[in-house]
Amino acid sequence: MRADDLIRSALDRGQPALSEYESKKLLSLYDIPVTRETLSRSADEAVSAAADLGFPVVLKACSPELMHKSERGCIELNLRSERDVREAYGRIIRSVDLELEGVLVQEMVPGQRELVVGLNRDPQFGSCVMLGTGGMMTEVFKDTAFRMAPFGMIEAKDMAEELRFKAILGAFRGQKPADMDILCRTLIAVGKIGLELETVSELDINPMIITPEGRVVAVDALVVLRRNGNDRIN
Amino acid sequence: MIESIEASPLYPIANPKSIALFGASNNATSMGTGLLGSLLDLGFEGAIYPIHPKEDQVQNLKAYRSVLDLPNVPDLALIVLPTRIVSETMDACGRKGIKHAIVISGGFKEVGGEGVNLEKDLAAVANKHGMRFLGPNCIGVANPRHKLNTTFMVFEGAPGFIGMASQSGSFVTQMFDYLSRYALGFSTAFSVGNEANIDIVDCMEYLGACPDTRVIALYVEGISRGRAFVETARSIVPKKPIVAFYIGGSETGSRAALSHTGALSGPDRLYEGIFRQSGIIRARSMMEMFDICWMLGSFPRAAGRRVVIQTHSGGPGVEAADACGRAGLELPSLSPETIKRLSPFIPQTGSINNPVDFTFIKNIKDYYSEIPKALLEEKNADILLFYFSMSSQTLERILRQMGFPPDQIAEQAAKVVDAQCESIIRVLETHDKPFVGYTFQSLKDQLVRRLIERGVPVFPGPERAARAIEAAFRYTRLRDKILAAASQEKAVDR
Numbered sequence: 169m170r171a172d173d174l175i176r177s178a179l180d181r182g183q184p185a186l187s188e189y190e191s192k193k194l195l196s197l198y199d200i201p202v203t204r205e206t207l208s209r210s211a212d213e214a215v216s217a218a219a220d221l222g223f224p225v226v227l228k229a230c231s232p233e234l235m236h237k238s239e240r241g242c243i244e245l246n247l248r249s250e251r252d253v254r255e256a257y258g259r260i261i262r263s264v265d266l267e268l269e270g271v272l273v274q275e276m277v278p279g280q281r282e283l284v285v286g287l288n289r290d291p292q293f294g295s296c297v298m299l300g301t302g303g304m305m306t307e308v309f310k311d312t313a314f315r316m317a318p319f320g321m322i323e324a325k326d327m328a329e330e331l332r333f334k335a336i337l338g339a340f341r342g343q344k345p346a347d348m349d350i351l352c353r354t355l356i357a358v359g360k361i362g363l364e365l366e367t368v369s370e371l372d373i374n375p376m377i378i379t380p381e382g383r384v385v386a387v388d389a390l391v392v393l394r395r396n397g398n399d400r401i402n
Numbered sequence: 403m404i405e406s407i408e409a410s411p412l413y414p415i416a417n418p419k420s421i422a423l424f425g426a427s428n429n430a431t432s433m434g435t436g437l438l439g440s441l442l443d444l445g446f447e448g449a450i451y452p453i454h455p456k457e458d459q460v461q462n463l464k465a466y467r468s469v470l471d472l473p474n475v476p477d478l479a480l481i482v483l484p485t486r487i488v489s490e491t492m493d494a495c496g497r498k499g500i501k502h503a504i505v506i507s508g509g510f511k512e513v514g515g516e517g518v519n520l521e522k523d524l525a526a527v528a529n530k531h532g533m534r535f536l537g538p539n540c541i542g543v544a545n546p547r548h549k550l551n552t553t554f555m556v557f558e559g560a561p562g563f564i565g566m567a568s569q570s571g572s573f574v575t576q577m578f579d580y581l582s583r584y585a586l587g588f589s590t591a592f593s594v595g596n597e598a599n600i601d602i603v604d605c606m607e608y609l610g611a612c613p614d615t616r617v618i619a620l621y622v623e624g625i626s627r628g629r630a631f632v633e634t635a636r637s638i639v640p641k642k643p644i645v646a647f648y649i650g651g652s653e654t655g656s657r658a659a660l661s662h663t664g665a666l667s668g669p670d671r672l673y674e675g676i677f678r679q680s681g682i683i684r685a686r687s688m689m690e691m692f693d694i695c696w697m698l699g700s701f702p703r704a705a706g707r708r709v710v711i712q713t714h715s716g717g718p719g720v721e722a723a724d725a726c727g728r729a730g731l732e733l734p735s736l737s738p739e740t741i742k743r744l745s746p747f748i749p750q751t752g753s754i755n756n757p758v759d760f761t762f763i764k765n766i767k768d769y770y771s772e773i774p775k776a777l778l779e780e781k782n783a784d785i786l787l788f789y790f791s792m793s794s795q796t797l798e799r800i801l802r803q804m805g806f807p808p809d810q811i812a813e814q815a816a817k818v819v820d821a822q823c824e825s826i827i828r829v830l831e832t833h834d835k836p837f838v839g840y841t842f843q844s845l846k847d848q849l850v851r852r853l854i855e856r857g858v859p860v861f862p863g864p865e866r867a868a869r870a871i872e873a874a875f876r877y878t879r880l881r882d883k884i885l886a887a888a889s890q891e892k893a894v895d896r
Contacts, residue, residue: 284662284663286661286662286663286664286666287663288661288663288664288667290628290667290672292624292625292626292627292628293625293628293629293632293672293676294628294629296667296672296675298663298666298667300666306662306666307662307665307666310666310671312666312671313671313674313675313678314667314671314672314674314675314676315675315676315679316628316629316632316675316676316679319679320887320890320891321890322883322886322887322890323679323883323887326678326679326883327675330674330675330678370661370663370664371661371663372661372662372663374662390661392661392664
């Protein structure tokens with residue numbers, strides 16, 4: 169599926185945003201590494217998906233209406249068995265009163281080092297990419313760097329260099345340094361999404377986790393769409 | 403990127419041969435009359451044609467009833483009239499064939515409401531005639547080498563190497579005296595006002611091509627042509643540094659964002675990134691911006707960050723070391739060769755570390771010659787930070803105690819200062835590395851003043867010196883980053 173089609177069908181359904189599942193599909197089309205995951209529509213499907221992915225897994229309610237899931241109790245982490253998955257599935261279904269696209273069954277990505285990567289549209293500078301440290305703590309740390317798209321690898325590296333807590337990108341407490349090549353390519357790709365897809369108004373990858381081996385993976389993602397033609401800027 | 407300043411629409415605005423002036427009169431307190439005074443005070447050498455509906459003479463110059471009556475077509479129209487008649491005046495200028503204007507008058511977009519429409523009308527009139535203009539709501543241009551000062555304030559000081567573009571007029575006119583205290587000055591300074599036609603990006607492009615401008619200073623409140631701003635800056639930075647002082651809007655932002663990214667996209671953080679991407683050094687105050695301009699204009703070569711400090715006083719040396727550390731600079735250890743060279747000059751009370759503290763030195767001449775020479779040749783260091791402490795009064799007292807008759811003291815003191823100054827200049831001229839001074843003395847103190855006038859930066863206090871040195875290092879890194887990206891792009895194209 170092409171990115172345009174993915175977005176067009178979401179807009180046709182009247183969605184304000186892509187669901188997490190759709191958002192990550194879009195990221196994958198731009199070669200941004202995302203979690204392995206399956207969308208399930210029943211507890212049985214979830215259990216078999218978990219078995220395919222390998223335990224432990226994460227279950228998340230999936231809907232384009234759910235923009236900030238962790239605040240609503242619809243994420244179940246570190247599920248280690250078939251029974252865990254089945255129970256978690258039931259809790260998620262009961263916790264939300266929305267019609268869900270399904271329940272996402274996702275590999276559990278280990279790692280305490282969290283980043284946020286995002287896209288914002290500025291009326292003067294157009295598509296601007298953000299890199300920040302903190303994941304959940306992003307708004308506390310306020311450690312962010314911005315660049316106007318497009319930019320190349322050198323600028324992407326300099327962006328990481330600008331962060332106050334850039335030390336977490338290096339070797340850290342026995343963990344390997346982050347894969348800077350992939351991280352920089354991710355930043356460039358997010359800028360490219362902004363330049364190529366006018367219907368994307370904002371984008372968050374939060375968190376982007378750095379695993380102990382240094383892999384960087386988009387663990388959650390949100391792509392906000394333009395609701396109508398009037399709020400088009402740049 | 404323009405090849406020469408003649409290609410810029412700002413060239414006739416900053417270098418006019420003749421000016422039609424609207425708004426000057428025989429009323430001494432009118433703004434236009436003040437402007438005419440400023441032009442005449444600096445000795446503008448071209449023709450000035452006051453246009454006045456009633457007067458035959460304005461401040462002893464022949465006045466014309468209409469721009470259409472002028473004997474020839476001036477290069478520039480300078481308009482200081484009530485808002486409501488600015489557009490029609492611009493139209494008359496266009497009909498006369500004038501291609502460039504500065505609109506000082508306010509009452510346009512900056513006041514909102516009807517002003518927004520008036521500004522649109524003004525821009526449309528200019529467009530119709532193919533005119534380019536600066537403003538409205540600006541104070542115009544100071545180009546002291548061309549003896550042009552269109553601002554209300556009297557120009558003070560001398561031409562210098564700082565090219566300025568400012569979104570506040572005050573930071574052009576009210577800086578004349580401040581800069582002259584440091585023997586600095588503007589090459590050309592533009593106040594851009596509402597940027598209805600020519601904007602800060604055009605100014606940056608002009609200053610990038612201006613041969614008298616060694617460093618560009620920007621006062622920024624907001625950029626409207628974002629992409630052009632970044633691209634223009636990146637094309638200039640490999641050749642000359644750009645320093646900006648920016649005061650952002652509110653961090654809360656005006657629109658409700660749905661994403662974390664949106665919520666975190668306050669203007670201050672965004673501009674921080676945009677400046678860095680543009681290769682622009684961001685200063686945290688106007689004074690710091692001019693400190694950095696001083697440093698970069700004096701030493702345009704690549705700068706490192708390893709500093710060696712020469713002092714003969716403990717406290718000021720320690721403070722300098724601390725300031726360097728906090729600015730992110732390094733204080734390397736001296737090499738054995740340098741220690742050997744310096745040991746004859748070091749009294750028992752001194753210390754050959756970094757800072758090199760000579761305490762009380764027997765032969766003061768060495769402090770200004772052999773010692774800085776050895777330190778500038780230190781292979782572990784990129785830059786020498788030098789402490790100046792002795793006031794003229796102390797020098798005069800020493801001479802008195804040495805037995806010079808009172809009527810010869812001043813002359814002798816001048817000779818000593820002269821010798822010290824020449825000695826330092828000789829050392830600097832034979833070495834490539836930057837030499838930066840700091841002092842707690844008045845900048846009017848004789849030795850410091852002489853050095854400043856010869857182009858040696860001597861900062862009030864070590865913190866300002868350290869931050870300026872760090873900015874020069876930052877410039878080198880930003881420039882190298884942009885050059886590396888450009889050569890990578892070229893490689894991809896091939």
